[in-house]
Amino acid sequence: MRLSTKSRYGLRALFDMAYNAGNLPIQVKEISRRQNISPRYLEQIFQRFKKAGILKSKKGPQGGYFLAKRPEEITVQAVMEAAEGDTLLVACTCDNTGEGELCELDGNCVTQQVWKEAADLLHDYFSGLNLKTLCERGQALGLKRESNHKFMYYI
């Protein structure tokens, strides 16, 4: 039950954007440098976020990605769903490959309840968190913002 890197990297990257960039387009290159994530891989993750309506993009110089909504409108739950794709939070409603019926027939699926309740637990928790929440936490922790980073290297 490992959390995929898509979620971990993805959330870290989005937090980074909300915390450091605000609304401005920022390049994958920048984020990957700050967060130490493979740029190419991060691009893929961002594609998912784009399809999910979390990010928008702009090509060309001065281009990059930027948040499609306000930070408080982007929940961690939405990020998870976009990143993991299958939207299976904990994974099993006992229908892995159409074996769902069999589970019902057997009736032996108390475990299904367990996974369902666990998934709900996570769902509720993740739904209560959004990028704004995370930014506030970051500020509470005293995390440094790397603002105007673009210009630092041009002088």
Place this chain on the structure above:
Amino acid sequence: MRLSTKSRYGLRALFDMAYNAGNLPIQVKEISRRQNISPRYLEQIFQRFKKAGILKSKKGPQGGYFLAKRPEEITVQAVMEAAEGDTLLVACTCDNTGEGELCELDGNCVTQQVWKEAADLLHDYFSGLNLKTLCERGQALGLKRESNHKFMYYI
């Protein structure tokens, strides 16, 4: 974030044992038939449970696996840890491959908090459930027990 089949199959199998077999040794073959799980794979999972002190085994005819403790002493949490091995519940305390320090340096790990809290949530939930709990649930659902199943095929 998919729950590995080791956990799903494993818990289902253990529940099956507690519910149907009681203390008697039961064969992998039987469980895999009832639960529709690949027998060889289930054996591997049971080896983990054996090492974790959840199951014991007996070879030869009339042999099989049986619970090493009473059902109420086997928590779902313990099953998860035994099945998943790495004991990583949600996976990331940000030290995937010794990159932990880097996360601290960056200080950009608000996400670490999030995963930690989510993991704790699951840990608490799973620790509150055990095989006896599940059996009671099964009974409440009116699941049929397949008792004396051995003899049914010998007449």
Place this chain on the structure above:
DNA sequence: GTAGTTCCTGAGTTTGTTTGTCAAGTTTAT
């Protein structure tokens, strides 16, 4: 038209799942 980006497709590597083979131990029947 040139440089800086995102976007699309694919390939290599790892991990998870399944199946196969044979050895070791136990019970039962002869």
Place this chain on the structure above:
DNA sequence: ATAAACTTGACAAACAAACTCAGGAACTAC
């Protein structure tokens, strides 16, 4: 006692899926 049948135990090969990364095409600003 001895053989036969049954069951776990250990190892490894085959198969599938997912993770990770790379190359080049498409687009946009200047």
